[in-house]
Amino acid sequence: MAESKSLRVAYGEALAELGAVNDKVVVLDADLAHATMTSLFQAKHPERFFNFGLAEANMMGAAAGMSHSGLIPFVSTFALFGTGRAYEQIRNSIAYVNANVKFGLSHSGLSVGEDGGSHQSVEDIALMRVVPNMTIFVPCDSAETRKAVFAAAEIDGPVYIRVARPVVETFTGPDTPFFPGKANLLREGRDVCIVATGLMVKEALTAAGSLAGKGIRAAVLNVHTIKPFDSETVLAAANRCDAVVSVEEHSVIGGLGSAVAETLAGQSAATFRRLGIQDRFGQSGKPADLFKAYGLTPAHIEEACLKLLGKNI
Amino acid sequence: MSDTTLDGLAVQLRRDILEMLYRCQSGHPGGSLSVLEILMALYYKTMKTDPSNPQWEDRDRLVLSKGHGCPALYAILANKGFYPREDLWNLRQLGSHLQGHPDMAKTPGVDANTGSLGQGASIAVGMALAAKYKKASYRVFAVLGDGELQEGQIWEAAMSAAHYKLDNLTFILDHNGLQIDGSNDEVMGLGNVMDKFAAFGFECFDVDGHDIDAIAAALAAPVSGKPRFVRCRTIKGRAVSFMENNAGWHGKPMNAQEFESAMKELGGKQNG
Numbered sequence: 001m002a003e004s005k006s007l008r009v010a011y012g013e014a015l016a017e018l019g020a021v022n023d024k025v026v027v028l029d030a031d032l033a034h035a036t037m038t039s040l041f042q043a044k045h046p047e048r049f050f051n052f053g054l055a056e057a058n059m060m061g062a063a064a065g066m067s068h069s070g071l072i073p074f075v076s077t078f079a080l081f082g083t084g085r086a087y088e089q090i091r092n093s094i095a096y097v098n099a100n101v102k103f104g105l106s107h108s109g110l111s112v113g114e115d116g117g118s119h120q121s122v123e124d125i126a127l128m129r130v131v132p133n134m135t136i137f138v139p140c141d142s143a144e145t146r147k148a149v150f151a152a153a154e155i156d157g158p159v160y161i162r163v164a165r166p167v168v169e170t171f172t173g174p175d176t177p178f179f180p181g182k183a184n185l186l187r188e189g190r191d192v193c194i195v196a197t198g199l200m201v202k203e204a205l206t207a208a209g210s211l212a213g214k215g216i217r218a219a220v221l222n223v224h225t226i227k228p229f230d231s232e233t234v235l236a237a238a239n240r241c242d243a244v245v246s247v248e249e250h251s252v253i254g255g256l257g258s259a260v261a262e263t264l265a266g267q268s269a270a271t272f273r274r275l276g277i278q279d280r281f282g283q284s285g286k287p288a289d290l291f292k293a294y295g296l297t298p299a300h301i302e303e304a305c306l307k308l309l310g311k312n313i
Numbered sequence: 314m315s316d317t318t319l320d321g322l323a324v325q326l327r328r329d330i331l332e333m334l335y336r337c338q339s340g341h342p343g344g345s346l347s348v349l350e351i352l353m354a355l356y357y358k359t360m361k362t363d364p365s366n367p368q369w370e371d372r373d374r375l376v377l378s379k380g381h382g383c384p385a386l387y388a389i390l391a392n393k394g395f396y397p398r399e400d401l402w403n404l405r406q407l408g409s410h411l412q413g414h415p416d417m418a419k420t421p422g423v424d425a426n427t428g429s430l431g432q433g434a435s436i437a438v439g440m441a442l443a444a445k446y447k448k449a450s451y452r453v454f455a456v457l458g459d460g461e462l463q464e465g466q467i468w469e470a471a472m473s474a475a476h477y478k479l480d481n482l483t484f485i486l487d488h489n490g491l492q493i494d495g496s497n498d499e500v501m502g503l504g505n506v507m508d509k510f511a512a513f514g515f516e517c518f519d520v521d522g523h524d525i526d527a528i529a530a531a532l533a534a535p536v537s538g539k540p541r542f543v544r545c546r547t548i549k550g551r552a553v554s555f556m557e558n559n560a561g562w563h564g565k566p567m568n569a570q571e572f573e574s575a576m577k578e579l580g581g582k583q584n585g
Contacts, residue, residue, distance in 0.1 A: 026446065050442065050477075058435045058469035065439020068417070068425060069447070070370075073439075089466075092429040093436055097418050 003142075006167045008106040010142035012037030014149035015074060015104070016044040022153060023048075024072045028063055030056050036076040036106040036163070056081050060089035060101075067099040072153055075101060079108035079162060080121035083128055090158070091131055098133045098157045104149065106163040109249035110277065110294060111199060111287040113165070120282035126254020128160045129227055135159040135180065136226040138248075138256075140201035142170045144224055147178035155180065164199050164249070166287050171202055183230040185237065189219035192243040192305040193270070195234060197223045197256045200247040200275075200296065207301035218305060223256060231263040238268045243308035245273050247301055249291075252276040271308045275301060319357060319525055322392070323349060324581035327552055329388040329401055331579070335572040337405040340413065341381040343562040347489040347522070347547040348382040348456060354528035355454055355485075356389050364394040367421040373451050374440050376425040378433025379458030379487060380414040381564070387411050387420070395422035431464030433457070434484065438470050441482035441540075454532075456485045460492030463501045468513070474540040475514030483532060483541040484515070487522065489549035491560040507544055515542035522547035553578060 019025045019041055026048045033039040033051065042049035052059035056077055063073040075082065082105040083090065094101045105124070112120045128134050135155055137148040145163065152159040177184060186201070187208050196204035201222045208218035219237055223230065238244045244264065248256040257274030264272055277294055291297050326349060334340040352375075356362065360373040377386050384404065391398045396410070403409035410419040414428025424440075427433040437455035444451055461467060474482050486506060494500050503509075511517050518531035522545025531543045549563075550556025553575045567575065 048446065052469075052473055053476075055469035055473065057431075057466045058438065058473055061432050061435020061466065061470065062439035062442060062473065065376075065425070065436040065441075065453075066443045067439075068374075068436070069440050069443030069449075071443050071446070088429060089432060089435070093426065093432045097416070097426045 005142035008037045010145040012040030014146040015041040019045045030077040056086040060086040063101045064093040079105040079124045083124040102152045104161045108162045110290045113287045116284035117281040122277045138162045138198040181228045183233040184222040187220040189217035191217045193219040193237045193241040195246045206298035229259045238270045247275040326388045330384045333404045338566040343549040344382045345384040346551045348487045349385045354525045358529035374424045374453045376433040376437040376455040380428030390422040430461040431466035434470035441479040471513040489547045491549045510542040518543045
């Protein structure tokens with residue numbers, strides 16, 4: 001049985017590890033260190049951990065100032081309060097001048113669960129995608145989260161790492177490639193291409209396995225970097241198939257589905273459907289129940305693939 | 314520089330500011346004229362800078378949080394030799410390194426991007442905190458507008474400056490009492506700003522914001538263990554009588570007659 005770990009724990013562990021080899025790395029949090037797991041960095045490097053209290057706008061600006069002074073700040077809070085409340089600080093104080101600030105924002109998407117719609121960011125990728133200079137990583141498991149943290153530190157400019165809360169199986173390995181901006185083809189297939197990101201990658205692989213039992217060959221692409229978007233790989237995969245399905249734990253507006261649509265438009269004959277949150281807010285519930293209610297299970301992915309291929313189900 | 318020389322320089326810098334703004338027919342005269350002596354005290358009396366090495370690591374940093382006052386900063390940076398004075402006449406033009414609001418990536422000597430009010434104070438906090446962490450000796454100055462104090466982020470920044478005991482950080486207020494829609498009191502009263510910053514844990518000073526020596530003295534006074542706040546009482550549109558204390562000149566271009574009249578009133582040497 002593979003190891004299971006929360007992405008936020010992997011994030012905190014990776015930060016602590018990165019801090020040990022790079023003394024320019026500092027971490028800022030807004031009274032959520034024990035939720036974002038930056039507490040793991042704080043325990044190892046207390047002199048480089050700065051709590052800003054419940055003041056996200058100021059935290060973002062201070063991170064900009066620290067980066068102007070040669071440090072590499074990793075800023076953490078919940079995805080909603082980072083990308084939402086402090087949007088304009090990220091835009092003007094940080095991205096506008098390509099400041100070297102990283103955002104490891106946790107509790108993204110519906111998988112926050114019981115806290116409900118007020119805390120479930122389903123629009124954060126969209127908000128960050130439209131900001132010039134921004135890089136966006138959406139890791140699928142703990143191993144990929146670690147790679148995203150180390151890769152972010154190597155990029156000169158703002159990087160958003162979208163971190164999910166649940167404990168999930170670590171199904172990629174330390175040697176699985178992670179090249180920023182390069183999607184990973186996890187499974188070959190010539191009938192339908194499932195383009196997935198974050199926690200939906202595992203669900204897509206499960207759906208592809210089930211489809212294989214029905215004679216359908218489904219490719220699975222892991223788009224761990226939403227921006228810059230790997231249009232080349234997505235288009236090539238789409239053009240080998242008859243249909244494309246995108247799946248993400250995010251609004252279908254502005255996130256992965258939009259990026260895929262922008263890529264396919266006018267360039268691919270494949271039929272296409274976006275799975276994700278259909279322009280609505282989240283609500284309280286267990287993550288698994290929410291995924292069922294919002295159409296984000298392997299069964300939903302399988303059904304969408306079969307429909308696009310014109311198979312009776 | 315002697316004080317009489319600085320008085321003469323203030324006249325020339327005001328002429329540069331007005332000419333920049335007249336040529337581009339946009340920008341903010343009122344707040345550029347009110348903030349001038351504050352920036353002169355910083356650049357000619359207080360701050361360590363090196364025009365031949367704008368990125369010098371140990372330089373003191375200025376964050377012009379009221380970014381719309383940048384014509385005053387640009388005129389000073391040109392005078393200090395960060396770039397040629399002729400560049401001033403390209404203010405706000407396509408391709409110019411002198412943007413409508415400060416841009417550190419484009420303008421030599423500019424230490425932070427500002428213009429969206431409230432944000433510069435936080436950037437300055439980050440710079441001061443980084444200096445503490447790196448055990449560097451540089452100081453950080455943020456120049457705030459009074460209307461800007463209505464932004465909640467200013468008070469978040471103030472809280473964190475005191476929390477982290479940033480005695481290498483100074484907030485300077487250009488308190489001219491006016492903002493776009495009228496006086497501070499009409500738009501959103503600020504109350505007693507001295508009491509407010511004192512309550513937030515700052516060491517506070519209150520000076521005539523057009524007296525360069527008084528400003529420099531407040532910036533030089535020893536302060537330990539807490540951030541510094543210097544309230545500078547200023548006059549919006551200072552030294553141009555039809556602009557003085559007139560909110561209408563916050564962001565209005567001059568016509569030819571107004572420009573001529575303003576330059577005549579300022580006196581000093583003809584620009585070229």
